[in-house]
Amino acid sequence: MNSFERMTPEQVAQLALAITATAEVLGQSLTADAAEMMADDLADHPASTIAGALKSCRRELNGKLTLAAILQRVQAADGRPGKDEAWAIAMTTNDEFETIVLTDEIHLALAAAKPVLDAGDKVGARMAFISAYERFVGQAREEAKPVNWHVSIGFDSNRRIQAVTRAVQMQRIPRERGMLYLTDLAHEAVTEDGRAIAGLLTGTPCQPSDKVRTKLEAIRADLDLKRKEKAAAREAERCRVIAALNLRKTTLISQAAAIQSKEAARGR
Structure with a gap:
């Protein structure tokens, strides 16, 4: 649903006058x-x-004023990033300690491309992402939906503050909402255990308590196990696909040989 209210008849009439004047210019x-x-x-x-789109048309167009020319400029001003920037933003979601500010369309496109990315095909994943992203953006613009940036909070508290501050500066989230995020983050207590966990990534040494150290070791062992299980599953799937392809190839060769034999028998 469009979060903007549709113009009143009076506003539409005023807009028609502005369009007429722009065309005359x-x-x-x-x-x-x-x-x-x-x-x-x-x-x-x-x-x-x-109004901004009509101004751009007056400055940039050399030919006739068209609805497509106006819409192109309206949509370009909606704040949605281009496909390459969107892909770069999507790739930062691999780091769970990173706080990401992304649009609904980036989130949806990443979900569509994730199976390909999980299979290890980054080139194919990028193609799938861009195709899905352009489709979702096109649908949103067709329905005149405003861009919706939202914050995905990561584990690193320092990166959270940097990401939210940058998003406010780039006007991707309202200043009031950004201030609420920053206020909440400023009141988070940072314990020695918290610093130790952050130090795993930042490289800043800090000794955790025995309890947290035990948990970290268990988490590390669990992650190693899951990583090995995923690798084994990917290898098994690869072998299954290769076996299926070989079987299909053998079947096709057998079918072709049978067809050739029948044709040869008919020719005798």
Whole structure:
């Protein structure tokens, strides 16, 4: 659902006048009916965004003013990152200690590409991600949905503050929401055990308590076991696929040989 309220009839009429005036600036005569139809098609977008798009059209267009030209500029101003930046953001989600600020479309596209990524095919995963991302972005823009950035909190408290601060500076999350995040993070107590856990990644040595050290060793052993199990599962799956392909190849060869034998028998 579009979180922007659709323009009122009066606003649509004003927009039609603005479209007509923009067309005249570009040396184009636009009928009132055509301007009203274009205004109605744009009425689901914020008025300020459309005004900026019309201004860009007046500055940049050399030909006729079209609905596509206006929409292109409206959509470019919606704050969604391009496919390459979106992929780079998606890749940072591999680090569970990293705090990530991402859009709904990045999250959905990453979910679509994850099976390929888990199989170890990073090139294929990127292609799958970009295809899904462009599809989700296209759907969102077709429905005039505003971009929705949300924060995925990682384990490293220092990185949380940096990520949220950067997101506020880039205007990806509202300043008020960012301040709430930062206020919550500022009140988190950092214990010696917490510093020790963070030190596993930062390289800053700090001795945890015996209880936490035991837990860390258990976690490390469990992670090693799971890593080995995943590797074994991937190898088993690879062998299964190769065996299936070889069987299919053998079957096709047998079928081809049988067809050739029948054709040879008919020719005698």
